[in-house]
Amino acid sequence: MLDKKGIAKRIAQEINDGWYVNLGIGIPTLIANYVPDDMNVVFQSENGILGMGPFPFEGEEDADLINAGKQTITAMPGASIFDSATSFAMIRGQHIQLTVLGAMEVAENGDIANWKIPGRMVKGMGGAMDLVASADNIIVAMMHTNKRGQSKLLKRCSLPLTGVKCVKKIVTNMAVLDITDEGFKLIERAPGVSVEEIQNATEGKLIVEGDIPEMKIPD
Amino acid sequence: MLDKKGIAKRIAQEINDGWYVNLGIGIPTLIANYVPDDMNVVFQSENGILGMGPFPFEGEEDADLINAGKQTITAMPGASIFDSATSFAMIRGQHIQLTVLGAMEVAENGDIANWKIPGRMVKGMGGAMDLVASADNIIVAMMHTNKRGQSKLLKRCSLPLTGVKCVKKIVTNMAVLDITDEGFKLIERAPGVSVEEIQNATEGKLIVEGDIPEMKIPD
Amino acid sequence: MNKVVANAKAAIEGIESGMTLMLGGFGLCGIPENCISALVEKEVNNLICISNNAGVDDFGLGLLLQKRQIKKMISSYVGENDEFERQMLSGELEVDLIPQGSLAARCYAAGAGIPAFFTPAGYGTEVGEGKEVRYFNGKPHLLEAALNADFAIVKAWKGDRFGNLVFKGTARNFNPAMAMAGTITIAEVEELVEPGELDPNFIHTPGIFVQRIFQGKDYEKRIEQKTVRSQS
C-alpha cells in the first residue's frame, strides 16, 4: 500500500519535461516535491500564477502570494502572474498538459464526483469543473476506498458529478488504473498489493489483462 | 457653412467633463483639439490606448505609439495601454461615453453606412461596427452632401450598412440634427445657412419645429 | 477626472439593501477590507454577493455573514466558513455555486459586453441543469450568461486618480474581471498616486473601468494557510 506521498511520487512519473501542470488541493499538491530537478515543469495555480515555487522560508511569507489552497507560496524565476479570467482561459483553452485532482468517487466511464455531499457537505466545486471539462489529460489521485472501507471506484457515481467521462487515469494507494471504454483497466499494483485485493476494493468493472507489474516508487 | 474644423468645434461642445471618448478617423480626430483645457476628457484609440495625447514633436515620434489612424501620437499622464481584446471589451461593454465617427450615408432611422462601396471600394469596417453596435451615444461627423452634391442624409441607406438604428446625432457643415422616431430633427443651423438650404440638402424626412437657432462656434 | 473619494464610507455611498455586489479576492487574498468594514457599519442587508469565496468566520465576507447582511452568495468555493455552512444548510442563506472559471468568465463577459458564451464547464452536472447545451467539435458546452452587479468592489496595490490600477502577486485574482463588470466600480488601494506615476504599459485595470477610488488603511492582509519550509 502506498501512503499519500507514495501516490504523489507515482504520479510525478507521469509528468514530462516542459509540461504545464495544474495540481489540485491535497495529495496532488505533494507531487511538485517529486519532480526530478533536471526536468522543467511549470506548475499553475488557478488563482493566478504559473511557476509556483516551494513554500517560503519562515518570515518570508507574503499574504499577496498564495496558491489555490490558500497556502503561502513563492514564485520561481520565469513565473508569471495573471487574473482569474486569464487563468481559466489557459485551463479552458487546453494549454495545460496535465491536471491532477482528488475525488470522492470515480466511475468506470470516467465520471468524477468531488464537490458535494447532499445535505451534509457543500464546499463548492472551485475550479474543478472547469479543469475536468477542459483538460485532455486528467489524473485522479485518491485513496482506493473511503474511510468506511467502501470502494471509491464505482460503476456509477452516487454523488453529484463534477464532470462526465473525463478522468483518464487513477492513481490510488493500491493501484494505477486507466479508464477505458470497457472500465477500469489495471496497469500497476502498489508494492505488496495483490490483484485480488484490488479487485475486492473496486466496485466498478476491473479489467485485468496478463501480469500486472508492481509500481516502481523511488525512495 | 462650416469647414471640417468648424464641425469638429461644434461636436467638441457635446463632450462633458470626465468622459471617455472614441474619435474615428478624419473629422472626428480633429475634435480633440477643441476640448477646453479645463475639462478632463480621455480619448480612446481602439488599437489600445486610453489617454491619447497630441502628436509628438518632430524627432520624438515612436513607431510603437500610434492611434487607430496609424498616426504617431503621444500618451498623456495617466494613460493606459492595453491589447485589442481589452480595447473592444471597453467599447462593447459601453464604458465609452461618446463615439464620433464619419459616414458615407445616414438614414432617417439612424442606420449608418461607411465601410464599403460595392465593386468600387472595400477598405473594411475596422472597429466601426463594434463601435456603432455598442455605443449608446453616437455622433456622426460628415459633410451634408457628397462630392456630387447629393444628400448623405437619406430615407434609407443605399450602401451596405455598418449598423442599424444606432446614430443619435449628426453634425454636418450645414446643421446639427437629432435622429428621432420621426426622422432627422433639425436642432441648429450652421452660420449663414437657411432652413430651406438644409431642407434641400436633406433627402430623408426633416423635422423643423419652431425657430432653428444658429450654431455658436468659437473662433 | 478626479475619482478620488475620502474613504470607504464615502466610496460605498449609494449601496442599498437588496443590491447585488461583486467583491474581488481569492480566499482572504486581495479582498477589499476597508469597504467590507464600511458595509458592516452601514448595516445594509439582503445583499446578493458575488465573490469567489465567502471569507472565514471572523474576516472578509464572514463579517457580513455574521451580521446576516447577505441574502444570497454566488461563489465557487465556500469551504472555510462554519457560519456560512450553518446558514446555508439551515436555509437562511441562498447559495449559488458556480465553477470558478465560469464565474471569472461571466464577470469578464459582463464587463466586455458579451451577454452570453459557451463553456464546457459543468456539462452533465447540477450546474448544467436548465441551461442550453450545444456541441462544438463533438464536445458538449453550456451557454452561460454575463454576470452583472450594481457595484463591484475591488482591492488593488496601487492606483491613480484616474482609476488606473496595479495589483500585486496573486492578490490580483478576480479583481480585474470584476472591476470591468460593476455598474459602479469602487477601488480601494494601498497606495494612491498621481496620474503619470504608473507606467501606462503596465496598468492591470485601465481607469475607464473604475468610478471611485480611495486609499485604504490598516490593511490586515490575513494569511489563511501559513505554509513555510525550514531554513535548512
Next chain:
Amino acid sequence: MNKVVANAKAAIEGIESGMTLMLGGFGLCGIPENCISALVEKEVNNLICISNNAGVDDFGLGLLLQKRQIKKMISSYVGENDEFERQMLSGELEVDLIPQGSLAARCYAAGAGIPAFFTPAGYGTEVGEGKEVRYFNGKPHLLEAALNADFAIVKAWKGDRFGNLVFKGTARNFNPAMAMAGTITIAEVEELVEPGELDPNFIHTPGIFVQRIFQGKDYEKRIEQKTVRSQS
C-alpha cells in the same frame, strides 16, 4: 523549458502551404517582421492569413501579397494597400472582412476555450448574414465563433526563454489575443532575456501560450503616418 529557436527560419519550421496563420500587429505597428520575411523566402503559398490589416504594398503582409502567397485574408481593415485592392477586386484574393472587435474577441475566445459567444457588432449588416441572432435585454446579437490558427506569429518587445512576453506601447494590439489562439505560437522579440528578468507581476503574455521564441534582428518598424506638431 527552453523554447528558444535560432532565428525566424527555424521558428517557422512546419508552416506549410495552405495553412492558416494568425499574425499580430495593427497597421505596421507590432508586426512580426522577421517571420514575414522568412515566409516570403520559404515560398509557402495558399496561406490563409488572419491579421487586422494587410500591410502596405512593400512592407508587412504586403510582401506576401506581392508574391501571391496568400489565398485568403481575414481582416478588419485593408485600406492601405493597392495591390491588395487589385487582387481582391479581380477575385484573385479571397477576403473575409470582420469587425475589429469581433476579430480580437474571436482570437481571444479560441485561446480561452470559448467556442462561441454573442456580440452586437455587425447585426443587420452583411457580417450578420447567415449567423444566429439572439436578443439579450431587447438588443440583437450575433453568435460568433472562435477563430483558430495552425500557427500564430506575434512580435513582442521583450521575452524570456519560457516564452513570457512584454509588449511596448500600442505595438501590443492583437499580439496577446493571437498568442493565445495559435496551435503553435511563435514569438519574435526585440530583446530575449533570461527567466527571472521580467517582473512576474507585469508579464503581458504568460509563456504557456508561446511554443517558440527568438530574438529578431534589423527591425525597421516603419511608421505609416508620421504626424508631428511644431516645437513652437
